[in-house]
Structures are given as C-alpha cells and as structure tokens.
Amino acid sequence: MRTAVLISGRGSNLKSLIAASADPTFPAEIVLVVSNVETAGGLQIARDAGIATKIIPHKPFPSREAFDAEIDRALRDASVQLVCEAGFMRIHSAWFAKQWEGRILNIHPSLLPKFPGVRVHEQVLAAGETESGATVHFLTAELDSGPIVAQRKVPVLPGDTPETLAARVLAVEHELYPEAVRMVVEGIAAPS
Numbered sequence: 001m002r003t004a005v006l007i008s009g010r011g012s013n014l015k016s017l018i019a020a021s022a023d024p025t026f027p028a029e030i031v032l033v034v035s036n037v038e039t040a041g042g043l044q045i046a047r048d049a050g051i052a053t054k055i056i057p058h059k060p061f062p063s064r065e066a067f068d069a070e071i072d073r074a075l076r077d078a079s080v081q082l083v084c085e086a087g088f089m090r091i092h093s094a095w096f097a098k099q100w101e102g103r104i105l106n107i108h109p110s111l112l113p114k115f116p117g118v119r120v121h122e123q124v125l126a127a128g129e130t131e132s133g134a135t136v137h138f139l140t141a142e143l144d145s146g147p148i149v150a151q152r153k154v155p156v157l158p159g160d161t162p163e164t165l166a167a168r169v170l171a172v173e174h175e176l177y178p179e180a181v182r183m184v185v186e187g188i189a190a191p192s
C-alpha cells in the first residue's frame with residue numbers, strides 16, 4: 001500500500017513507521033513525506049531513509065481548501081493510497097477529509113474522545129486524570145473525532161509534568177501507529 005506521511009515537526013512517529021516498514025511483512029510502503037514546515041526535523045529522517053519529501057508551506061495559500069488542494073495533488077502525483085498524519089498540525093478542510101475518507105489516519109496523544117485539540121497533556125493533568133494514552137483514528141472533517149482504529153493506555157503518575165507524560169505517551173505512540181496501519185491495510189479495521 002503506497003503510503004504518505006504528513007508531518008509538521010520532529011517526526012518521531014514517522015521514524016517508527018519507517019522502521020516498521022523495513023519488515024518485509026509490513027503491508028505499507030512509505031513513498032512520500034509531506035511537511036508544511038520547512039524546518040521540520042522529520043524531513044531529514046525521511047531523506048536519510050531515501051524517501052521523497054515535499055514541503056508545502058500553508059502560509060502562501062489564501063484558504064484551507066487551496067492549501068489542501070496542493071497536498072491532494074502531491075498525494076495523487078505520487079499515487080498514494082493511504083495517508084498517515086503524524087504530528088501534522090493543520091486542520092483540514094471538509095473537502096480534503098471527504099477526498100481521503102477511509103484512507104487517512106491520524107495519531108493523537110490522548111484517549112479520544114477525551115482531550116481533542118492542542119495542549120493535550122496540560123489538559124489531562126489539569127483534569128486530574130489517572131490514565132492517558134494514544135489513539136489512532138480515521139480522519140474526518142470533525143477534529144480528532146473520526147472512527148477509532150486503536151488505542152493504548154499509560155498511567156498518569158504523581159509528579160507528572162506535561163513533558164514527562166508526553167514522553168510516556170509518545171513511547172506507546174511509536175508502537176501503536178505501525179500496529180494500526182497494519183490493521184487498516186489488512187482490513188482488520190475499517191471506518192464504518
């Protein structure tokens with residue numbers, strides 16, 4: 001399955017997907033990495049792995065739809081069949097979500113439907129939660145609320161800061177995303 005990964009930053013989830021795809025039994029091949037941020041660390045991870053990269057800064061575009069149309073074009077030009085958002089920090093247009101419905105995944109660092117949006121770990125700590133985790137879900141027009149493919153929990157520990165909690169969640173993200181991709185490509189998880 002020809003797969004693209006959309007990033008905006010560090011790219012540690014991208015790195016875990018690349019590592020997983022080195023296994024010949026992994027059913028997805030990462031053929032393109034798209035970033036809206038020119039300085040995203042994940043771009044170098046992709047280049048080091050010999051994966052094509054494309055930088056599409058969002059600022060020059062007059063609307064969300066125009067930006068998304070450019071991403072859509074890049075994905076189609078590379079004959080992409082599956083899209084994985086991994087720390088891609090732009091909200092898509094409803095049009096884009098519809099174009100890729102059932103073929104686009106996102107990872108979010110909370111136990112959705114709890115704590116969508118940003119500053120997730122701060123919110124989890126402020127709410128006094130005793131557990132948090134990571135979710136991979138199908139992307140839909142509604143932010144962080146599409147059908148869930150897989151979730152993994154971590155404990156919230158006394159003395160946790162947003163940083164310590166983020167690191168604990170990130171470690172399970174790195175296991176969860178490749179597993180979720182496998183489930184989707186092998187037809188174990190579907191969006192209905």
Ligand code: GAR
Nearest residue numbers: 009010011012013086087107108109
């Ligand atoms: C990850 O924790 C991911 O779940 C989160 O951004 C981080 C990206 O890290 N995504 C979101 O918050 C999206 N709503 P990475 O660049 O090292 O993969």
